[in-house]
Amino acid sequence: MTTVFKFGGASIKDADAIRHLGELLFHLEARPDVVVVSAMGKTTNALEALLAAARGSDEDDYRQQLEALRRDHLTSVEALFGTRQGKVGERVEELLTELDARHRKHRDDARPRHYDQTICYGELLSTTIVSAWFNEIDLPCDWHDARRLIITDANHQAANVDWAETSQRLQALHGKRLVVTQGFIGGSTDGLATTLGREGSDFSVAIIAHCLDADEVVIWKDVPGLFNADPRRFDNARQLMRLSYDEAIELAWLGAKVIHPKTLAPLRERRIPLKVRSFEALDAPPSVISERGGDDPTPACIIAEEQVLLEIQPRDFSFMDEIRQHDVFGRLVDAGLHANLIDSGAMRLSLCLDTHPARLTPLIESLAADYALTRHGDLTLLSVRHPTQALLEGLSASREVLAQRGNACCAQRLFRSAECPETWHIPD
Numbered sequence: 001m002t003t004v005f006k007f008g009g010a011s012i013k014d015a016d017a018i019r020h021l022g023e024l025l026f027h028l029e030a031r032p033d034v035v036v037v038s039a040m041g042k043t044t045n046a047l048e049a050l051l052a053a054a055r056g057s058d059e060d061d062y063r064q065q066l067e068a069l070r071r072d073h074l075t076s077v078e079a080l081f082g083t084r085q086g087k088v089g090e091r092v093e094e095l096l097t098e099l100d101a102r103h104r105k106h107r108d109d110a111r112p113r114h115y116d117q118t119i120c121y122g123e124l125l126s127t128t129i130v131s132a133w134f135n136e137i138d139l140p141c142d143w144h145d146a147r148r149l150i151i152t153d154a155n156h157q158a159a160n161v162d163w164a165e166t167s168q169r170l171q172a173l174h175g176k177r178l179v180v181t182q183g184f185i186g187g188s189t190d191g192l193a194t195t196l197g198r199e200g201s202d203f204s205v206a207i208i209a210h211c212l213d214a215d216e217v218v219i220w221k222d223v224p225g226l227f228n229a230d231p232r233r234f235d236n237a238r239q240l241m242r243l244s245y246d247e248a249i250e251l252a253w254l255g256a257k258v259i260h261p262k263t264l265a266p267l268r269e270r271r272i273p274l275k276v277r278s279f280e281a282l283d284a285p286p287s288v289i290s291e292r293g294g295d296d297p298t299p300a301c302i303i304a305e306e307q308v309l310l311e312i313q314p315r316d317f318s319f320m321d322e323i324r325q326h327d328v329f330g331r332l333v334d335a336g337l338h339a340n341l342i343d344s345g346a347m348r349l350s351l352c353l354d355t356h357p358a359r360l361t362p363l364i365e366s367l368a369a370d371y372a373l374t375r376h377g378d379l380t381l382l383s384v385r386h387p388t389q390a391l392l393e394g395l396s397a398s399r400e401v402l403a404q405r406g407n408a409c410c411a412q413r414l415f416r417s418a419e420c421p422e423t424w425h426i427p428d
Contacts, residue, residue: 002214005032006183006205010222011279012126013041015079021130022137024220024279032218034179034208035141037130038201039122040076043069051118054103055111062103070096073125080133088132095124112156113192116185120147120193123182131180141178147187149173150207152194159186159194167211181208199260210266217272218286219259220279225287226258228300234424240300241285244293247385254383254410255340256302259289300385301395301426304340306355307379309402309414310364313348313372320349328367335363340381341412343403350403352381352414376402380417387411394427 005025012018025031039047046069053062073092077085099121106114123146131143151166152159166186173179183201186194196203202219209217226248229237243251245268249261259274267274273290312328314320328349332339336359341352353360355377367373379402382395392411403414 001030001216002209002212003030003032003216003218004034004036004205004209004212004214006036006201006217006219007038007279008201008219008221009038009041009043009126011220012037012130015076018076018080018130018133021279022133022139024282025134026137026139031178033214034181034212035130036181036183036201036205036208037123037127038183040073040126040129043072043122043126044119046072047119047122048115050103051115054107054118055114066096066100073129077129080129081136084136088129091128091132092125095121095128110156113154116156116159116193116195119195120182120185123185127180127182134178134180139178141180142176144173144179144181145187146182146185146204147193149181150186150196150204152186152188152196154188154190154192154194156192157195158197159188161186161196161207162189163211166207170208170211197262199263202259202263206263206266209272210270213270214272217267217274219274219276221276222278222280224278224281224284225276226289228298229424229426230257230303233303234301234426236426238298240287240294240298242292242294243287243289244291245289247293247297248289250409251300251302251385254300254302254385254412255304255381256300256385264289297386299387299391299426301424302383302385303424304354304381304383305417307340307381307414308353308355308360309376309379310351310353310367311348311374311376312351312367315370315372317347320344320347325349328371331363331366335359335366337363340383341403341405341414343405352379352403352412378417380415380420381412382415383410383412385410391427395424 007021011021050065050069053065074089077089077092081088102117106117127143131141134141149169151162183204184195186196188194205217224239226240227237228240231237245264248258249264251258252261271291273288275286275288277286278284314324337353339351339353343350364375384392396413399415399419401413405412
């Protein structure tokens with residue numbers, strides 16, 4: 001049975017977390033064949049700040065940030081290995097020297113290309129430390145560079161996988177010792193690092209599982225599984241024990257913090273089940289995404305805040321017909337924005353969008369040149385999967401609905417954020 005595990009940054013955020021991860025794997029009855037690991041804690045954020053400093057002119061700021069990155073990782077190395085840290089510490093130093101050299105080489109490149117040559121070091125550093133710790137505690141493993149395993153094109157920050165070459169390289173590892181490798185990153189044929197875009201670490205797991213025709217994927221989190229609402233915002237959120245691939249994709253489309261569709265697609269093709277388990281509560285039953293979901297659809301609620309509503313009308317009071325909608329949506333695509341809700345009438349098209357100033361401002365300026373445009377800000381979007389009228393009315397209470405959309409499977413309502421509660425409750 002071939003199993004692939006993925007651990008995110010929270011599970012390896014410091015030395016204590018890495019120890020806990022080692023104990024978890026050491027005591028599991030069935031150990032995985034491949035472990036995919038993210039960067040430690042907030043390392044990716046730190047690397048993005050380092051990238052900005054490298055592309056700027058403040059050398060002192062850059063050096064300070066690089067030193068902070070070095071100190072954070074070597075602190076964990078020292079806490080784990082003490083006086084036996086020699087080779088691990090040396091390798092961490094080598095990686096940071098490589099990172100510094102890459103900044104000098106790529107600082108004048110296009111930002112996406114430079115970004116990928118920087119961000120990959122978060123995962124390279126974390127897996128170097130984690131794999132060394134596994135071997136330290138007699139959990140034999142081999143470290144492998146995902147830049148040499150997951151082969152992609154050179155579309156930096158959203159690379160496309162060369163499935164045939166990747167499959168060949170991964171299958172060459174099959175049957176050997178436990179493999180520890182990085183999530184989120186790959187490599188192009190010209191030898192540069194690439195990244196896989198949004199939710200790239202989960203996607204890495206799916207790529208590996210697909211290419212190895214794995215029997216199971218397990219993504220370990222600091223929560224027991226997937227929920228029908230954000231437990232931090234809903235006081236009666238409950239765990240979803242079984243979901244179909246299709247149901248998980250629908251929830252992700254609505255903005256739920258579930259598994260991204262691009263992760264599910266390779267698993268669905270091979271019919272590989274995905275489990276979401278808690279690394280803090282090993283006895284807690286996992287959520288499972290597979291071909292067969294739960295028999296009774298459970299209403300799921302998704303809250304999206306910091307939303308903007310654009311109401312768009314033709315200036316000549318003509319219809320908002322297919323030609324004009326085609327024009328508006330084309331501009332939306334060009335701006336790199338996604339409409340979270342679309343509500344239309346004979347002379348009006350309303351779009352609910354995330355507040356993203358760098359992309360939203362040029363779109364608004366473009367639309368305002370040709371259309372009558374009204375903007376409403378500071379809004380909250382409620383999306384409900386498997387709604388009932390009673391549930392919708394209970395969630396809406398007496399709040400004004402600025403825009404809405406609905407069908408038998410999904411309903412969305414847009415409210416002013418000031419009218420929304422801090423903690424929501426799903427009516428029975």
